[in-house]
Structures are given as C-alpha cells and as structure tokens.
Amino acid sequence: MDSVKKFLSKNGKVSVICAQTTELIEEIKQIHDLTPTTTAVMGRFATISGIMGFTNIKEDDDKLTIQIRGGGPAGSLVSVVKRNGNISKIKAYLDNSHVELPLKENGKIDVGGAVGNQGFLNIIKKNEMAEEGYTGLVPLVSGEIAEDFAEYFAKSEQKPTVLALGVLVNKDGVQASGGYMINLMPDSTDEDISKIENALSVAPSISQMLAENKSLEEIAKTVIGDEVTLLEDNLKIEFECDCSKETFEKALISLGKDDLNEIIQKDGKADIVCHFCNKQYHFTKEELENLIK
Numbered sequence: 001m002d003s004v005k006k007f008l009s010k011n012g013k014v015s016v017i018c019a020q021t022t023e024l025i026e027e028i029k030q031i032h033d034l035t036p037t038t039t040a041v042m043g044r045f046a047t048i049s050g051i052m053g054f055t056n057i058k059e060d061d062d063k064l065t066i067q068i069r070g071g072g073p074a075g076s077l078v079s080v081v082k083r084n085g086n087i088s089k090i091k092a093y094l095d096n097s098h099v100e101l102p103l104k105e106n107g108k109i110d111v112g113g114a115v116g117n118q119g120f121l122n123i124i125k126k127n128e129m130a131e132e133g134y135t136g137l138v139p140l141v142s143g144e145i146a147e148d149f150a151e152y153f154a155k156s157e158q159k160p161t162v163l164a165l166g167v168l169v170n171k172d173g174v175q176a177s178g179g180y181m182i183n184l185m186p187d188s189t190d191e192d193i194s195k196i197e198n199a200l201s202v203a204p205s206i207s208q209m210l211a212e213n214k215s216l217e218e219i220a221k222t223v224i225g226d227e228v229t230l231l232e233d234n235l236k237i238e239f240e241c242d243c244s245k246e247t248f249e250k251a252l253i254s255l256g257k258d259d260l261n262e263i264i265q266k267d268g269k270a271d272i273v274c275h276f277c278n279k280q281y282h283f284t285k286e287e288l289e290n291l292i293k
C-alpha cells in the first residue's frame with residue numbers, strides 16, 4: 001500500500017521522508033500508456049513532485065508547477081502539485097509517452113538518456129490568491145532526476161539534501177516505486193554526516209528495498225544508519241486532475257473569434273484531450289457557436 005512517512009534522527013538534526021508510490025505510478029502508467037522507460041522516468045518525477053507537496057507547500061492554496069526540459073526523446077516533463085491536509089495531489093505528463101530505450105550496460109533503465117541533460121529544471125510556486133510567485137531554475141546535472149532535484153535543493157534552497165528515487169517495472173507493470181529524501185539541519189556534526197554517508201554506501205537501492213517489502217521505517221533506519229522516530233504518519237500522494245469541460249471552454253474562448261470560426265468551418269466540432277489525465281472533451285458545432293457569443 002502506498003504511503004509516505006516522515007522521521008527524525010540524530011536528536012532532530014536529521015530528517016528523512018520515505019515514500020512508497022507503487023500504486024500511484026501504476027495508475028499514471030495506465031493513464032498515459034507508458035512504456036517501461038517512460039514509467040521509470042515518470043515514476044521518479046511524480047514521486048519527487050509528490051514529496052515536494054509535503055516539503056515545499058505549507059498552505060492549501062499554494063501550487064507548484066514543476067518542469068523538466070532536457071532535450072531527450074521523452075520530451076518535456078510537467079507536474080502540478082497541490083496540498084490538501086495530509087494529501088499531496090499531483091497531476092503529471094510527459095510529451096512522448098511511448099519512447100522506449102535499450103537498457104544501459106549496467107542493466108538499468110536509461111532515464112537520463114530519455115530525459116536528456118541539456119536543459120533546465122524549473123519550479124514555480126504560486127499561491128492561488130496572490131499574483132506574484134516564486135521561480136527556481138537550475139541546469140540539469142544528468143537528467144536522472146534525483147541528482148537534478150538534489151542540485152535544485154542545494155543551489156536554489158540552500159538545503160543540503162540526499163535524494164534517491166527508484167522504479168522497478170517489468171512487463172506485468174510497476175513492481176516497486178518510491179523514494180527518500182534526507183535533510184541535514186545546519187547544526188549536524190561531521191560525525192553525523194560521515195555516519196550517514198557510510199550507511200548510504202552500503203544501503204540497497206530504494207526500489208530493491210521496496211520490492212523486498214521493507215517498511216518505510218526500516219528503509220529510513222537503513223539509509224540513516226541509526227534509530228529513527230516517527231514524526232508524521234498517514235501522508236499520501238494521490239493523482240488528481242482538476243480539469244473539466246469549463247476549463248477547456250475557457251481555453252477555446254481565449255483562442256478568439258477568428259480561430260473559433262475557423263474550427264467551426266473546418267471541422268464543425270472540437271475534440272480536446274487533457275494532457276494531464278487523457279480525458280477527452282467533445283464540443284459540438286452548436287457549443288462552439290455559443291462560445292463565440
């Protein structure tokens with residue numbers, strides 16, 4: 001079962017968030033008809049997007065829009081994250097769902113090759129009640145996603161962060177997906193840091209630990225190399241698209257009279273697909289004519 005838990009260790013000087021997102025990523029895989037390669041890409045991207053709902057959103061009216069443009073064959077990745085109490089709500093898509101690349105020499109899925117590393121990770125935070133937002137932009141390190149977000153936290157937020165994301169997928173679907181994020185408070189000692197580094201150097205990958213049915217607490221202990229105390233339980237990441245026919249009515253109206261008339265004359269109707277959830281909306285000729293009025 002999917003869940004997210006937050007732990008503290010080293011007398012509160014270290015925090016770790018662990019997330020199991022296997023069901024979430026299987027759901028997104030089916031919505032977007034993802035291949036194994038794009039499932040691994042989207043699994044990592046959606047997991048960290050969902051985690052950021054807990055680390056970077058405080059108010060329910062705040063919204064994060066996260067984009068990766070790396071120039072690789074998968075195209076751009078986009079997610080939108082909102083928060084509703086204990087739930088981080090995300091919707092996400094990538095441009096080319098059907099990209100499939102050969103495995104790398106080490107047998108791993110070539111996430112960096114699919115995403116590319118010639119571009120940027122861009123994070124826009126906005127409160128729906130406010131005009132101004134915050135934008136953080138960092139060049140991609142590798143396109144492997146975890147490294148790119150760790151760079152963002154270090155450079156844009158001055159928060160030294162250890163981040164691991166992993167997806168295990170085979171022809172039957174998503175076998176395991178999740179991630180963990182370790183944050184060190186400024187008063188962490190060198191001894192604490194080197195102990196964590198030692199623990200990380202021998203810890204199995206996150207997808208392997210999840211596939212072995214390790215609990216999130218066991219995973220937190222393994223990657224910290226010490227006892228942990230539970231800080232927040234029953235957090236959850238859910239997929240939710242808030243699109244409606246109205247959303248697309250507004251989009252059609254914003255095209256303007258001339259373009260709408262052209263659509264009516266050429267096609268006599270409009271079928272629009274939501275990028276985020278693949279839901280289709282049909283507009284008849286009469287509906288389009290009403291929009292012009």
Ligand SMILES: [Zn+2]
Nearest residue numbers: 241243274277
């Ligand atoms: Zn939608």
